[in-house]
Amino acid sequence: GAVVSQHPSRVICKSGTSVKIECRSLDFQATTMFWYRQFPKQSLMLMATSNEGSKATYEQGVEKDKFLINHASLTLSTLTVTSAHPEDSSFYICSARDPRTGMADTQYFGPGTRLTVL
Amino acid sequence: DAKTTQPPSMDCAEGRAANLPCNHSTISGNEYVYWYRQIHSQGPQYIIHGLKNNETNEMASLIITEDRKSSTLILPHATLRDTAVYYCIVRPSDNYGQNFVFGPGTRLSVLP
Numbered sequence: 020g021a022v023v024s025q026h027p028s029r030v031i032c033k034s035g036t037s038v039k040i041e042c043r044s045l046d047f048q049a050t051t052m053f054w055y056r057q058f059p060k061q062s063l064m065l066m067a068t069s070n071e072g073s074k075a076t077y078e079q080g081v082e083k084d085k086f087l088i089n090h091a092s093l094t095l096s097t098l099t100v101t102s103a104h105p106e107d108s109s110f111y112i113c114s115a116r117d118p119r120t121g122m123a124d125t126q127y128f129g130p131g132t133r134l135t136v137l
Numbered sequence: 138d139a140k141t142t143q144p145p146s147m148d149c150a151e152g153r154a155a156n157l158p159c160n161h162s163t164i165s166g167n168e169y170v171y172w173y174r175q176i177h178s179q180g181p182q183y184i185i186h187g188l189k190n191n192e193t194n195e196m197a198s199l200i201i202t203e204d205r206k207s208s209t210l211i212l213p214h215a216t217l218r219d220t221a222v223y224y225c226i227v228r229p230s231d232n233y234g235q236n237f238v239f240g241p242g243t244r245l246s247v248l249p
Contacts, residue, residue, distance in 0.1 A: 025180075053236045062224075062239040063181070112180045114237070124228070125171070126237060128180035 021047050021117045025129035032103055033137055040098045040132045042113030048093035049115035053126070054086075057110040069096040103136045110134075141225045146244040149219075155212040157243050159225030162206040167229050170201060171237070172210045174221040174245075181224065181239075184210065215247045 022045040032038050042052055050071045055063040067088050068076040075088035087099040096115075100107055114128040142160040149155040161170065169188050173181040185192055185199045187208070192199045198211040212219055224242040 023180075055236075062241055065236045065238075068236060110178070114181075124169075125183060125186060127183055128173075131178070131180040133178070 021045075021115070021119075021125075021127040023113065023115050023127045023129040025111075025113055025132050027132060028130060029133045029135075031135045031137065034104050035102055037099055037101045038103055038134060040100075040111055040113075040134075042096045042098070042115070042129050044094045044115045044117075044127075047115075047117050047119060049096075050093060050118070052090060052096040052113055052115045054088060054096075054098050055112045055114070057112060057131075063112060066098075100134065103134070105136045108134055108136045141227055141240055143223070143225050143240065143243045145241060146246070148246050148248055149212075149215045151217060151247050151249050152214055155215040155219065155245060155247070157210040157212075157223050157225075157245065158207065159210070160207045161225070161227045164205050164227050165229065168227045169229075170199065170205075170208050171226045171228065172197070172199065172223065173226065173237075173239075174219075174223045175242070176218075176221040182221075184223075215245075217247050217249065219245065220247045221245060 024043045026041045052069040054066045056066050057063045065078050066081045069088045069090040071090045077083045090096040110131050112131045114126045116126050169186050171186040172184040175181045184196050187199045201208045222242040222244050226237050
């Protein structure tokens with residue numbers, strides 16, 4: 020299957036700082052990527068949809084000024100957590116739709132980024 | 138998207154087949170059935186998908202009932218590394234660019 024990478028895999032930062040997470044599709048071009056957040060013992064929750072060349076679409080309750088998303092190319096989307104606080108500590112996961120799967124619209128997920136805010 | 142129902146947990150002996158059921162009684166004609174799994178502290182991994190016919194790949198087999206209201210994911214020879222949460226998701230084939238909605242899934246424990 021297709022490969023999606025994330026960087027970094029783990030980050031620890033101080034409260035008030037900003038953290039950037041990268042999501043890359045390695046062997047395909049993705050016009051649409053998704054960002055999820057997962058808290059311990061819970062399922063993935065969609066945060067936003069990232070579209071190449073346009074503004075991201077945020078889910079209800081997700082602050083767009085706090086979670087900045089940039090999808091500047093067909094293989095890269097970035098999520099920046101601005102002024103991070105301890106409650107932002109979570110597992111952040113991206114996914115990308117593989118257009119080669121046609122009608123099936125299969126999506127592939129990155130390995131995730133563990134963010135810990137002290 | 139159609140709702141799916143899965144048992145919260147299952148056990149399977151190592152080396153035996155693991156059969157994970159999923160009910161999707163409200164599935165529409167253009168909705169695919171997808172299976173993903175998530176091993177602890179990793180991102181979800183794509184396993185298999187299908188529309189009407191049974192499907193098989195190097196990881197698993199997907200059996201879809203004739204009325205498409207339920208399906209079963211089969212791991213033919215489960216290993217300890219197959220311990221994970223397995224998610225059954227149904228989505229329209231024309232739902233381009235939309236996200237996957239994850240339910241609680243089935244936590245499969247493969248026992249030695």
